[in-house]
Amino acid sequence: MKNYRYVARSTAIAARALGDETMVMSATDSTLFTLNEVASVIWAAADGVTPLDEIVAKKICTQFDIAPEVALKDAETLVEGLAGHGLLLLSDQPLVQPPSSRGEAL
Amino acid sequence: MPGVTAVMQSSSVVVAIGGLPIRLRCDNPDFVRMIEERYAGFVSSSDSAGFDFEIELAPPGTLSRDEDVRVTWNSGRWLMERGDFRAEWNPSTARGHIRQTITPYSLDSVLRIVHTLLLAREGGFLLHASSAIRNGRAFLFSGVSGAGKTTMARLAPPDAALLTDEISYVTRREGRYVAVGTPFFGELARVGENLHAPIEALYLLAKGPENKIEPITGTDAVRGLLENILFFARDPEFVKLVFDTACDFAARVPVRRLTFVPNASVWELIV
Numbered sequence: 001m002k003n004y005r006y007v008a009r010s011t012a013i014a015a016r017a018l019g020d021e022t023m024v025m026s027a028t029d030s031t032l033f034t035l036n037e038v039a040s041v042i043w044a045a046a047d048g049v050t051p052l053d054e055i056v057a058k059k060i061c062t063q064f065d066i067a068p069e070v071a072l073k074d075a076e077t078l079v080e081g082l083a084g085h086g087l088l089l090l091s092d093q094p095l096v097q098p099p100s101s102r103g104e105a106l
Numbered sequence: 107m108p109g110v111t112a113v114m115q116s117s118s119v120v121v122a123i124g125g126l127p128i129r130l131r132c133d134n135p136d137f138v139r140m141i142e143e144r145y146a147g148f149v150s151s152s153d154s155a156g157f158d159f160e161i162e163l164a165p166p167g168t169l170s171r172d173e174d175v176r177v178t179w180n181s182g183r184w185l186m187e188r189g190d191f192r193a194e195w196n197p198s199t200a201r202g203h204i205r206q207t208i209t210p211y212s213l214d215s216v217l218r219i220v221h222t223l224l225l226a227r228e229g230g231f232l233l234h235a236s237s238a239i240r241n242g243r244a245f246l247f248s249g250v251s252g253a254g255k256t257t258m259a260r261l262a263p264p265d266a267a268l269l270t271d272e273i274s275y276v277t278r279r280e281g282r283y284v285a286v287g288t289p290f291f292g293e294l295a296r297v298g299e300n301l302h303a304p305i306e307a308l309y310l311l312a313k314g315p316e317n318k319i320e321p322i323t324g325t326d327a328v329r330g331l332l333e334n335i336l337f338f339a340r341d342p343e344f345v346k347l348v349f350d351t352a353c354d355f356a357a358r359v360p361v362r363r364l365t366f367v368p369n370a371s372v373w374e375l376i377v
């Protein structure tokens with residue numbers, strides 16, 4: 001049983017949408033990830049205040065031919081995997097993003 | 107005191123790579139002469155410099171290369187460490203200190219790191235790539251060790267000016283990506299020419315049974331580029347800068363796969 005409802009992009013990442021895909025780089029260990037079209041939609045919608053099941057219902061099931069229960073299960077697998085790499089934050093409460101840690105480094 | 111002035115002049119040298127002059131001071135004139143010879147073509151005739159590094163030579167045998175590079179940001183300074191050197195650099199004062207062995211390889215590594223940090227802020231980077239200028243345009247040939255960087259440099263025709271066979275210097279000037287010659291060399295053991303030109307294309311190298319060029323776009327282009335950018339600092343702000351630059355570069359400069367037979371015929375495609 002999952003213990004989260006909200007997903008938010010970490011601030012310790014760099015990301016860029018390129019066509020239908022999204023590249024995400026961990027700013028802590030430089031690991032690079034490429035998200036496919038469906039994962040990119042979830043990534044873009046992970047604002048910390050929209051529940052994951054709502055993202056799936058409104059953004060995935062309306063754009064892609066996939067059953068809601070299957071889509072939600074796949075989405076949970078995805079966000080838990082990305083959270084495991086520190087790219088997403090998961091919470092049972094809405095998430096507010098902290099400001100960037102430092103402005104000038106060089 | 108003319109004598110003192112003469113000593114001071116003999117213990118420093120300004121090395122300008124990519125137009126960024128860095129003064130290197132050391133109380134060992136033999137080592138300064140070694141630097142002048144190692145970076146021939148990149149030693150500035152002007153005494154002015156944007157950055158100043160004091161080099162302290164460690165006694166032989168006290169440092170070893172058997173460690174990975176670590177670059178960290180701490181209390182307003184960059185710390186750069188490997189077995190054979192320990193350096194720190196304060197960007198706000200433009201001053202730094204290097205403790206290293208007497209070989210030029212340690213200094214070479216420190217300079218590469220410093221330039222990656224400086225370039226990141228300006229939208230540039232150092233790339234594992236050979237590069238050359240032909241017909242006023244620069245071509246980059248990138249890949250891991252053994253991919254063919256030095257081979258491409260060695261096969262370059264007489265009308266191509268070699269910028270480097272190992273580490274390419276990419277910077278932005280007037281809204282364009284430009285390749286600049288560097289003294290950082292690989293197997294060819296030859297300092298690059300101190301020239302620059304707008305980048306026409308980046309080729310990701312692969313050896314194969316025939317010469318062919320295929321376009322690489324989107325995430326594949328960015329990934330191919332990022333895999334070859336020199337990336338020392340595990341600092342979140344730095345990582346974001348480099349990532350954004352790689353995405354921008356891949357959107358503006360053609361990235362292609364160059365499969366090639368290692369003979370001079372491959373350069374017939376590079377025009």
